[in-house]
Amino acid sequence: MKKTISLLLIFLLLFSLTSCAKPENEAQNSGTESKAEAQTTALDNSDTDATETPVTDKTSNESKILVVYFSWSGNLDKMAHWVADETGGDLVRVTAKETYPENYNDTADRAKNEVDNGIRPEINVDLTPEQMAQYDTVFFGFPVWWYDLPMCMWTFLESYDFSGKTIIPFFSHEGSSNGANSLSTVENLAKGATVKSDDALSIRGGEVASSQDTVIDWVKNLNY
Numbered sequence: 001m002k003k004t005i006s007l008l009l010i011f012l013l014l015f016s017l018t019s020c021a022k023p024e025n026e027a028q029n030s031g032t033e034s035k036a037e038a039q040t041t042a043l044d045n046s047d048t049d050a051t052e053t054p055v056t057d058k059t060s061n062e063s064k065i066l067v068v069y070f071s072w073s074g075n076l077d078k079m080a081h082w083v084a085d086e087t088g089g090d091l092v093r094v095t096a097k098e099t100y101p102e103n104y105n106d107t108a109d110r111a112k113n114e115v116d117n118g119i120r121p122e123i124n125v126d127l128t129p130e131q132m133a134q135y136d137t138v139f140f141g142f143p144v145w146w147y148d149l150p151m152c153m154w155t156f157l158e159s160y161d162f163s164g165k166t167i168i169p170f171f172s173h174e175g176s177s178n179g180a181n182s183l184s185t186v187e188n189l190a191k192g193a194t195v196k197s198d199d200a201l202s203i204r205g206g207e208v209a210s211s212q213d214t215v216i217d218w219v220k221n222l223n224y
């Protein structure tokens, strides 16, 4: 009888040891699984980070940037795209409601008439005053027209409140390399703004196409 009881006890002991061992293995396995899961999650996260980093960089810019421009024959269009790409800013093109003619002389005549008579042409701009209020820095691009800003850009500057904003001009020309009267016009019209005329970028029309690096370097060296 004693023998039978001791055998039974030994059997019970062995059984309990084996059954204790199983969960340990399972725990180990589940530990491996959760490590793998964690790894996957970590990889997922790093993937997400990798794809979202540039976006995060853009949105975490301390200042919100607008790149606004006017262009008739395409030079400022190129420059503005390079500036927007480099800054991550929002790009807005100003156009006249009544399109300028394709012919140079006709456009020059109409522009001269607008300058001489102080005409503010109506413009198309996809920007509400509320949206404008959110920008801290405005990159402002234009061609020199009749030694000044195209009158559409007068209309633009008079349409919004620029107080507290920083305006950084960039322009193209065919001889008026210092912008003639255009920079002081920006200073006068954008009331309350800090206009960084000394930092303005000026590129001759014929050289714009090959000036992408110049534009990018200019943006990189600015303090804004």
Ligand SMILES: Cc1cc2nc3c(=O)[nH]c(=O)nc-3n(C[C@H](O)[C@H](O)[C@H](O)COP(=O)(O)O)c2cc1C
Residues within 6 Å of the ligand: 070, 071, 072, 073, 074, 075, 076, 077, 107, 108, 109, 111, 142, 143, 144, 145, 146, 147, 148, 172, 173, 174, 175, 176, 177, 204, 205, 206
């Ligand atoms: C109507 C008109 C007036 C212009 N007036 C001047 C001027 O006063 N001084 C100057 O240097 N260039 C002048 N230009 C040349 C433009 O500033 C130059 O070609 C510029 O690169 C054009 O930019 P866009 O291609 O973006 O229109 C004038 C061009 C036009 C069409």
